[in-house]
Amino acid sequence: MAAWLDEMLSSGPILTDGAWGTELQARGLALGEMPDAWNLSHPDRVEAVARAYVDAGSRVVLTNTFRASRIALENHPEVDRVVELNRAGVAISKRAAGNDARVFASIGPSGKLLLSGGVSKEQLAASFYEQAEALCEGGADAIVVETMADLAEAEIAIEAAKATGLPVVACMVFDSGKHKDRTAMGTTATQAAEALGALDVDVIGANCGNGIEGYIPVCAEYAAASDKPIWIKANAGIPELKNGEVVYDTTAEEFADFLPRLIEAGATFVGGCCGTSPQFIQALKDKLAK
Amino acid sequence: MSDDPREKLKSCLLNLDKNGLLQAVQAVVAEANPEAAQDAVDALAEGLQIVGRRFQEGEWFLGELVYTGELAKEAMGQLSPLLKSSGAESKGTVVIGTVAGDLHDLGKNIFGNYAASAGFEIVDLGVGVAVEDFARAAREHQPVALGMSCLLTVCAGSVGKVIEELSRQGLREALKVIIGGAALTEEFAKDVGADAFAPDAVTGTDIIRAWSCE
Numbered sequence: 001m002a003a004w005l006d007e008m009l010s011s012g013p014i015l016t017d018g019a020w021g022t023e024l025q026a027r028g029l030a031l032g033e034m035p036d037a038w039n040l041s042h043p044d045r046v047e048a049v050a051r052a053y054v055d056a057g058s059r060v061v062l063t064n065t066f067r068a069s070r071i072a073l074e075n076h077p078e079v080d081r082v083v084e085l086n087r088a089g090v091a092i093s094k095r096a097a098g099n100d101a102r103v104f105a106s107i108g109p110s111g112k113l114l115l116s117g118g119v120s121k122e123q124l125a126a127s128f129y130e131q132a133e134a135l136c137e138g139g140a141d142a143i144v145v146e147t148m149a150d151l152a153e154a155e156i157a158i159e160a161a162k163a164t165g166l167p168v169v170a171c172m173v174f175d176s177g178k179h180k181d182r183t184a185m186g187t188t189a190t191q192a193a194e195a196l197g198a199l200d201v202d203v204i205g206a207n208c209g210n211g212i213e214g215y216i217p218v219c220a221e222y223a224a225a226s227d228k229p230i231w232i233k234a235n236a237g238i239p240e241l242k243n244g245e246v247v248y249d250t251t252a253e254e255f256a257d258f259l260p261r262l263i264e265a266g267a268t269f270v271g272g273c274c275g276t277s278p279q280f281i282q283a284l285k286d287k288l289a290k
Numbered sequence: 291m292s293d294d295p296r297e298k299l300k301s302c303l304l305n306l307d308k309n310g311l312l313q314a315v316q317a318v319v320a321e322a323n324p325e326a327a328q329d330a331v332d333a334l335a336e337g338l339q340i341v342g343r344r345f346q347e348g349e350w351f352l353g354e355l356v357y358t359g360e361l362a363k364e365a366m367g368q369l370s371p372l373l374k375s376s377g378a379e380s381k382g383t384v385v386i387g388t389v390a391g392d393l394h395d396l397g398k399n400i401f402g403n404y405a406a407s408a409g410f411e412i413v414d415l416g417v418g419v420a421v422e423d424f425a426r427a428a429r430e431h432q433p434v435a436l437g438m439s440c441l442l443t444v445c446a447g448s449v450g451k452v453i454e455e456l457s458r459q460g461l462r463e464a465l466k467v468i469i470g471g472a473a474l475t476e477e478f479a480k481d482v483g484a485d486a487f488a489p490d491a492v493t494g495t496d497i498i499r500a501w502s503c504e
Contacts, residue, residue, distance in 0.1 A: 021444060029444075033391065072393075074393065075417060076393065113356060113396055115353055116356045116399065117360075149352070176351055177348040177351070178348035179348075182351065185351050185352055185353045186353060186354075239443055239473075246473075
């Protein structure tokens, strides 16, 4: 493990950032517009999001590169600017982070499923290697492979991230099954922890999902199955559409109330996913200070 | 396992046994009997209903749903020429697509496979489909239903725009609108004036099947 990461981990719970999409929308991102394209068209507004998180207390900020892989951008006009989008995404977050936070670059899923033949392993590998390399060249401190529902795809993205030599965080999303504690493909947290651990990642994690409360048992399951540091970035509950607006039912304070239980369950990195905002990170920071 | 090819077909589907399923389909095709082919299609539909129930109850997951959808599609591809030669009619055309701004095709594709397996002709417009392209397809293909998929909440607004455009062009009354995808809900469907919300591909197929019987 990188010395700086080791040192960071030794300092106790680490706050990451929250959602980006809704923050970009608040700054003018139109419905249906590709958020990652803003790294080139509106870098100042993207930087404002990262800066808001750093100001709120995030010691780790991600990058606006979740969909910036060649396959995820297929049919999008920016597909031939994949490398630029990723490099710019890292540069933006680095400017906002300064010396106050580390930049963990985001790699999200392709949106295709290996099982259905919608994409081949080779195509996925080429797409993720290209993205990971661009993120590394951009100067990221680490790479986060996140929101993965399929271990087979996660494995390919993780190998691509590891090839850069940067520390790697590997996150699955658990939102399915009777108790909403499985991935969409049916993988349990124990199975995920074992599989991700075998890939020798630095940190294992869970993000998105159905809210922070549901990730407490997932976190405990991870901790029982693995010695790796654990990263949890939950949604602010389950999204609902009200009058055409996406609404999440958990407030920043309610979210932060779960922090002690999450840490007790074994989480080291804590932040938010869909529906969270800099206010959520501030609330987590306030809770940590108590 | 039963010697009845139709029972075998169903059990192979539920055991995710591709080779067994295709052998069972071949046995039916070899009979060259439209009635036997129709029985086989019905058996597949029964199997898919069970898949759907297992998925809805959290017993099975996306992998099984996708895989059985693919198997059923392949089986239907071999059985449907027999049905057509017997003059059996399609249940009608269904136009499907993922709305503008959203490039996710998985849910749409699963629904397309399931609906095709239930006897519908599918016109798949792909992903990121513009409002006017949905309307054009509705005019050209005169479908019994139009299905819109939307995974990204930020793109949900496109669903209502398509329905408004169908109304504006006088196309809305002639078809039913069904919507689905992680971004959408039953309540949203009511708000935008869709006829139905499908939480998954199996339910969606059940809904359009019921419509076709009306």
